[in-house]
Amino acid sequence: MSEIIASAAIRGARSIVERADKEYSDALPRWGAAQAVGFPNTAYYLPIIYAILGLQINTLGDIAPVLEHCKRLLPPPENDAASSYGIPQALDAGMAALFAEEIIETLRYMITPSFYTKTESPTDANLWLGAADDVILRRRGVEFVDGSAPGFATILGAAPSKDIAAAIAAELQRRNLYIFMCGEDHGISFSEQLRQEDIQVGWPSRLVPFGPDISSVVFAIGFAVRVAMSLGGIKPGDAKANMLYNKERVFAFAMPLGEVTDEWYANAAGAINFGFPIIADSLIPEILASDAGGNDIVVSNVPHDKIVARALDARGLKINVTTIPIPVAYGPAYEGERIRGDDIYLECGGGRTQMVEWCTSRQMDEVDDGKIEVIGPELSDISAGTKLPLAIVVEVAGRQMQEDYEPILERQIHHLINYAHGIMHLGQRDIAWLRVGKQAAEKGFAIRHLGVILHAKLHQDFERIVDKLQVKIYTDNDHVQRITALARAVYAVRDPRIDSMTDETTDTYYSCTLCQSFAPSHVCIVSPERAGLCGSYNWMDCKASHEINPNGPNQPVRKGELIDPRLGQWQGVNAFIMKASRGNISSYNSYSIIADPATACGCMECIAAILPLCNGIMTVNRDFTGMTPSGMKFTTLASTIGGGSSTPGFIGHSKYNIAQRKYLSAEGGIVRLVWMPKMLKDEIRERFNARAAEIGIPDLLERIADESIGITEEEILPFLTDKAHPALTMESIM
Ligand code: SF4
Numbered sequence: 001m002s003e004i005i006a007s008a009a010i011r012g013a014r015s016i017v018e019r020a021d022k023e024y025s026d027a028l029p030r031w032g033a034a035q036a037v038g039f040p041n042t043a044y045y046l047p048i049i050y051a052i053l054g055l056q057i058n059t060l061g062d063i064a065p066v067l068e069h070c071k072r073l074l075p076p077p078e079n080d081a082a083s084s085y086g087i088p089q090a091l092d093a094g095m096a097a098l099f100a101e102e103i104i105e106t107l108r109y110m111i112t113p114s115f116y117t118k119t120e121s122p123t124d125a126n127l128w129l130g131a132a133d134d135v136i137l138r139r140r141g142v143e144f145v146d147g148s149a150p151g152f153a154t155i156l157g158a159a160p161s162k163d164i165a166a167a168i169a170a171e172l173q174r175r176n177l178y179i180f181m182c183g184e185d186h187g188i189s190f191s192e193q194l195r196q197e198d199i200q201v202g203w204p205s206r207l208v209p210f211g212p213d214i215s216s217v218v219f220a221i222g223f224a225v226r227v228a229m230s231l232g233g234i235k236p237g238d239a240k241a242n243m244l245y246n247k248e249r250v251f252a253f254a255m256p257l258g259e260v261t262d263e264w265y266a267n268a269a270g271a272i273n274f275g276f277p278i279i280a281d282s283l284i285p286e287i288l289a290s291d292a293g294g295n296d297i298v299v300s301n302v303p304h305d306k307i308v309a310r311a312l313d314a315r316g317l318k319i320n321v322t323t324i325p326i327p328v329a330y331g332p333a334y335e336g337e338r339i340r341g342d343d344i345y346l347e348c349g350g351g352r353t354q355m356v357e358w359c360t361s362r363q364m365d366e367v368d369d370g371k372i373e374v375i376g377p378e379l380s381d382i383s384a385g386t387k388l389p390l391a392i393v394v395e396v397a398g399r400q401m402q403e404d405y406e407p408i409l410e411r412q413i414h415h416l417i418n419y420a421h422g423i424m425h426l427g428q429r430d431i432a433w434l435r436v437g438k439q440a441a442e443k444g445f446a447i448r449h450l451g452v453i454l455h456a457k458l459h460q461d462f463e464r465i466v467d468k469l470q471v472k473i474y475t476d477n478d479h480v481q482r483i484t485a486l487a488r489a490v491y492a493v494r495d496p497r498i499d500s501m502t503d504e505t506t507d508t509y510y511s512c513t514l515c516q517s518f519a520p521s522h523v524c525i526v527s528p529e530r531a532g533l534c535g536s537y538n539w540m541d542c543k544a545s546h547e548i549n550p551n552g553p554n555q556p557v558r559k560g561e562l563i564d565p566r567l568g569q570w571q572g573v574n575a576f577i578m579k580a581s582r583g584n585i586s587s588y589n590s591y592s593i594i595a596d597p598a599t600a601c602g603c604m605e606c607i608a609a610i611l612p613l614c615n616g617i618m619t620v621n622r623d624f625t626g627m628t629p630s631g632m633k634f635t636t637l638a639s640t641i642g643g644g645s646s647t648p649g650f651i652g653h654s655k656y657n658i659a660q661r662k663y664l665s666a667e668g669g670i671v672r673l674v675w676m677p678k679m680l681k682d683e684i685r686e687r688f689n690a691r692a693a694e695i696g697i698p699d700l701l702e703r704i705a706d707e708s709i710g711i712t713e714e715e716i717l718p719f720l721t722d723k724a725h726p727a728l729t730m731e732s733i734m
């Protein structure tokens with residue numbers, strides 16, 4: 001059986017390489033060898049070529065040797081009659097096909113720049129997103145590593161009908177998988193079928209329309225090899241390690257739907273190199289575990305209602321699907337969906353009405369577990385397009401429950417509600433925002449189901465501290481105003497607790513090693529004045545998380561003897577870092593960007609870098625995609641410092657950390673900040689100004705440059721001079 005597949009894959013690969021060769025020979029004289037090429041906004045060049053061959057393709061001229069290599073990977077046609085080809089030749093041909101397709105796609109970016117949207121979601125006019133940039137890679141790649149997305153399915157072609165397409169997509173989404181869609185079958189694509197069914201496609205809904213051409217398969221595999229390099233620490237050019245990482249860690253498979261052409265066979269062979277099995281709906285030769293040893297490699301003729309289960313089976317994926325008793329689908333795949341305009345049935349908060357969420361602890365006898373009350377109008381009492389005020393009060397009782405855990409449970413409300421299909425949730429606390437879509441309303445979703453979700457999930461995820469839980473939901477103005485006032489009084493006590501603590505007032509810090517699954521030597525040391533660099537954990541959170549889960553990633557760290565108060569170094573902390581990094585990092589300084597700064601994983605909210613000419617420091621947040629005065633964009637900075645190493649001159653940190661007192665205090669703290677994006681200034685303004693006032697420079701933020709002033713050191717220096725920025729007269733930073 002495998003001979004038929006091998007011959008088809010070799011034929012297909014030949015035609016793909018020939019096509020790349022022809023398009024390249026046409027383009028070269030027109031554009032010239034020095035013409036820059038590449039996928040947008042990435043530090044990984046053409047990622048498969050970079051990962052497997054270690055070659056950085058920057059210009060058209062760089063492509064020629066890769067094409068030559070592709071040709072060498074294919075057996076010459078004159079041997080066909082005499083030879084019988086097997087799996088090894090097919091795998092080589094598959095790899096050649098992938099390299100050639102990356103070339104085809106990069107030429108497409110050069111020749112037809114508007115072919116892909118280069119965004120997270122399609123536009124009305126264009127369905128095809130093209131390659132994921134590094135911002136998407138980091139945001140989504142982390143989900144593969146932390147388990148919120150077990151892997152991805154690459155669908156080639158189209159289902160026989162749009163409702164079969166919708167059913168397959170829903171099955172995959174229910175398993176929290178990403179669905180990468182490439183190519184078409186007889187003029188129709190799976191992505192188009194979903195769109196016809198009014199299903200939201202794009203990265204946020206995990207249904208990713210890469211491209212209409214089969215060559216867009218390289219965007220799926222290019223994503224996987226970049227996960228291995230960026231999060232798995234696999235070196236570019238280490239082909240074997242990359243393939244093994246994907247085989248063992250990235251649970252992916254390919255699902256060709258429709259007629260399997262020679263080109264499809266070639267791509268399938270390419271995918272098999274990475275351990276991704278092929279599950280087809282058509283009758284093609286199979287390579288099963290019984291022939292191959294280990295796992296099924298090619299499974300065919302699978303009925304559409306069984307195809308998802310069969311694929312998971314072939315990949316050995318066990319996924320627990322939790323069912324929550326609500327009338328809409330539920331899971332992380334629905335977290336990012338958007339509900340807009342005419343699709344809105346009910347809207348609460350978001351500046352239109354008041355909305356508040358509050359979690360509080362109660363005595364055991366005050367909570368009737370599972371009781372959900374809606375006080376005020378329900379969804380059935382209102383008409384489409386209504387706006388209501390909303391207060392969600394989660395009351396928890398438990399022998400292990402403590403006041404400190406309330407904010408942790410409260411913070412879950414956002415993603416737990418967002419997981420419901422057709423419900424959108426943004427923000428938190430008294431600035432929350434909720435939309436219920438018409439489709440969800442039609443399916444019978446009611447306001448009380450918000451309580452059903454919170455009851456089921458908080459019990460499940462926080463078993464240790466939640467014994468009993470009830471939810472009260474208010475939708476009438478008087479009650480909502482009253483609850484808002486109550487909640488605000490609680491926030492006013494909660495917030496200053498961490499802000500009033502200093503590193504000196506405690507002898508115990510907390511570690512976070514959650515990111516070690518992909519940055520094995522990375523350790524966050526979280527102290528009262530230094531939050532974790534992802535922005536998700538401050539000292540209080542780590543303390544609570546340790547109590548909830550004593551063997552988890554947040555462990556108490558005794559500071560021990562003070563080694564350097566200025567740089568922030570303690571004996572006990574050093575010993576912990578040494579052990580937790582398995583001997584890779586012997587120590588780091590908590591307060592310095594220059595002298596052995598803290599390690600960085602991949603999920604820092606911001607990256608700070610030294611600007612020598614301005615004698616200061618800049619910082620840039622992940623959401624800012626433009627150039628910065630360091631000469632690098634966020635994505636490039638992230639790949640420079642990430643992966644668990646300590647890089648003098650650079651540091652990853654959270655947004656919250658900027659206004660904390662120990663922020664880069666060894667170099668002078670916020671007084672050194674000379675540049676940050678405008679959006680970041682706006683976001684942290686209130687806390688930053690309070691901190692600036694505390695150090696006697698209340699207008700500091702206005703003296704810090706942003707992209708409207710310039711994006712090079714030379715451009716911003718006159719502004720800083722004009723504003724008499726204090727950094728200019730400080731001692732030299734170098
Ligand atoms: Fe934990 Fe640090 Fe990773 Fe955040 S960045 S999850 S604090 S290790």
Ligand code: ZN
Nearest residue numbers: 515601602603
């Ligand atoms: Zn991280």
